[in-house]
Amino acid sequence: xxxxTVADVADEAGVSRVTASKVLRGGEGVSPSTTQRVxxxxxxxxxxxxxxxxxxxxxxxxxxxxxxxGLSKGSVSFALNGQAxxxxxxxxxILETARQLGWRPHSAARALSSxxxxxxxxxxxxxxxxxxxxxYFMRLIAGIExxxxxxxxxxxxxxxxxxxxxxxxxxxxxxxxxxxxxxxNDLRVDDPRLPYLQGLGIPSVFAGLREGSGTVSAVFHEEAxxxxxxxxxxxxxxxxxxGRVAGPAEFxxxxxxxxxxxxxxxxxxxxxxxxxETDYSMEQGAEATRYLLARPExxxxxxxxxxxxxxxxxxxxxxxxxxxxxxxSIVAWDDSLFCQASSPSxxxxxxxxxxxxxxxxxxxxDLIRSGAPDTVREPPGRIVARDSxxxxxx
Numbered sequence: 602x603x604x605x606t607v608a609d610v611a612d613e614a615g616v617s618r619v620t621a622s623k624v625l626r627g628g629e630g631v632s633p634s635t636t637q638r639v640x641x642x643x644x645x646x647x648x649x650x651x652x653x654x655x656x657x658x659x660x661x662x663x664x665x666x667x668x669x670x671g672l673s674k675g676s677v678s679f680a681l682n683g684q685a686x687x688x689x690x691x692x693x694x695i696l697e698t699a700r701q702l703g704w705r706p707h708s709a710a711r712a713l714s715s716x717x718x719x720x721x722x723x724x725x726x727x728x729x730x731x732x733x734x735x736x737y738f739m740r741l742i743a744g745i746e747x748x749x750x751x752x753x754x755x756x757x758x759x760x761x762x763x764x765x766x767x768x769x770x771x772x773x774x775x776x777x778x779x780x781x782x783x784x785x786n787d788l789r790v791d792d793p794r795l796p797y798l799q800g801l802g803i804p805s806v807f808a809g810l811r812e813g814s815g816t817v818s819a820v821f822h823e824e825a826x827x828x829x830x831x832x833x834x835x836x837x838x839x840x841x842x843x844g845r846v847a848g849p850a851e852f853x854x855x856x857x858x859x860x861x862x863x864x865x866x867x868x869x870x871x872x873x874x875x876x877x878e879t880d881y882s883m884e885q886g887a888e889a890t891r892y893l894l895a896r897p898e899x900x901x902x903x904x905x906x907x908x909x910x911x912x913x914x915x916x917x918x919x920x921x922x923x924x925x926x927x928x929x930s931i932v933a934w935d936d937s938l939f940c941q942a943s944s945p946s947x948x949x950x951x952x953x954x955x956x957x958x959x960x961x962x963x964x965x966x967d968l969i970r971s972g973a974p975d976t977v978r979e980p981p982g983r984i985v986a987r988d989s990x991x992x993x994x995x
Contacts, residue, residue, distance in 0.1 A: 613642035624669070625702070636669060644701040661704040663776045664769060670698045674772055678801050681776070721749065721965060722757045722780040726767045726787070729760050731882045734909050736937040737954055744958020745784065752966065756784075764789070768797055775803050782969045784808070784961055788853040804972075806965040808957070809854055813974035818964045820957065820977045824854050827950040827982030828861040831932050832869060834948070834984050835902045839992045840930065842873040844893040844900035846910055848881045855906060858934075862904075873898045879910065886910025890917040894929075901993035902930040908937045911947055915989070926991035936985055945988035952982040 611621035616639060624631050624639040625648070631639075642648075667677045672691060679687045680695035681704075687695075723745070725732060732738060742758075749756055757780060761767050774780045781804065785794060788809030798805045799815045810819035835843055845862055848855040859876055866874035877892060879885035886905060890913065893900055903918075905911035911933035915925060923929050925945055933940050936951035957979050964975055 609646055610639060610643045610648050613646055614639045625665075633671075640669065640698065640701045643703075648703065661699075661702045662769075663772045665702060666695060666699050666704060669702065670694055673800055674797070676800075678776065717781045717969075718779055719753065720755045720757055720780050721782050721784060721962075722759075722771070722774050723784045723786070724759045724761055724767045724770045726761050726764050728880070728882070731880065732760060734883065735881070735907060736909075736939060737907065737935055740937075740954040741786070741958040741961075744955035744960075745962040747955070748959050748962035748966070754966075764793065768794060771798070771801070771803065775801055782806070782965045784965055789851050790853050790856055792853070804965065804968045806961050806968065808961055811976070813976045815974060816968070816972075818968045818974045818976065820961045820964055820979060822854075822952060822957070822979050823981045824857040825861040825981075827934065827952075827984070828858050829865055830982075830984040831904055831934075831950060832862065832865045832871065834986065834990065835904075835930065835932070836869050836871065838902075838930065838990060840902040841871055841993075842898055842900045842902070843871055844896075844903045845874070845876040846886055846889040846893070846903060846905045846914060847876045847878050848906040850878050858906065873900070875900070879906075881907055881910065883909050883913040886913040887917045890914040894918065894921060894923075900929075902932070902990070904932045904934070906934050908933045908935060908939050908947070908949065911949075912939055912943060915943060915947070926989050928994055930990040930993070932984070932990060934982070940987070943989075948987045948990040949985055950982040951985045953980070 610625065611617060614621060616635060620631060620635065621639050624636050625643060663674050663677045663681065667674045670677070672695065676687050676691060677695050680692045681699060745756060757774065759770055761770060771783060783798070783803055783805040785805055785807045788807060795807065795810070795817065798817055802816050804816050806818045806820055809821050810817065811821055813819040832843070843866060847859060850856060850859070862876060863874065875893065877889040879889050886909065890903065893903060903914055905914055911931055915931055918925060918929050925931055931947060933947045933949040935954060936949035940947035940949040960977055960979060964977055968974060
């Protein structure tokens with residue numbers, strides 16, 4: 602039997618190849634009537650059947666079906682997996698569309714449908730280069746693996762360019778039964794992943810979330826106490842002008858630190874304070890440092906939202922002829938071996954990130970076994986004073 606192509610479907614439906622391709626790949630922007638015409642043509646020609654059998658072509662996903670029927674991915678997942686929570690009419694509509702698109706469950710899903718996969722997933726929407734340079738994630742993963750290895754559970758790990766791509770990976774992993782649950786990091790302000798995961802019913806632990814519910818547990822640090830200790834430490838040394846080199850403002854923990862920083866500086870009588878947003882990279886950390894040091898009211902102290910930006914700032918300040926801490930004090934967040942080994946050693950906000958990872962993994966395994974979400978508050982960061990902070994120049 603000849604392989605049915607997108608061009609064949611387009612000719613049968615009387616539409617352009619671009620339109621047919623968009624419909625068959627679950628894209629948006631095509632009218633419902635045209636979408637149905639293309640799907641009918643695809644079903645009549647058997648498009649997707651031989652591709653699925655041979656392993657060729659794009660595998661139809663839950664997202665494709667959801668786009669075609671105009672329902673949520675969660676509803677499609679319920680229908681395809683025989684779960685409650687969806688009307689009979691919508692279930693039949695979804696199953697019929699899945700048949701027309703040539704959807705087939707992954708072979709691993711069929712094999713694991715009655716048992717656990719003994720795997721959990723972690724997907725990070727981060728730049729690979731930035732991610733690879735951050736000690737935070739190495740310690741986090743070390744803590745997660747310390748728990749999983751004792752249970753002979755593996756962790757699937759992937760980096761992606763965006764939250765949309767991240768959710769697409771979750772869709773694939775869950776529909777194929779490749780994972781029993783998920784660990785999520787970098788909570789966003791108004792994070793779209795939370796309702797999405799609740800809709801799919803995936804057992805998940807969200808780092809940074811303040812309250813667990815449904816199928817999602819929460820593990821978090823309070824950010825404000827670490828900010829308070831930092832500003833108090835610098836205020837007590839005599840600093841009245843403080844700059845902050847911040848991470849991406851879309852992250853909830855960065856937003857929380859920013860709010861606490863502005864509030865505490867105002868309450869404690871800091872005359873000049875300013876935050877500059879970056880992408881967490883050394884390059885932008887150095888660029889923000891140059892900007893702040895060129896300000897008319899040059900800060901006498903700088904606080905960085907991660908250790909690698911603090912190191913970049915230290916190098917940048919020294920390159921301009923400033924002495925640390927005689928001319929400029931520097932504080933890093935989070936503490937690491939980099940902070941301890943630098944010259945001078947960096948004052949830093951310290952948290953036990955490995956223990957945080959262990960707790961996140963433990964909470965996820967508990968959730969998978971019991972189905973009961975939990976909320977765990979981990980100890981906040983505490984400042985560790987070293988050689989990079991001192992009274993400001995007189």
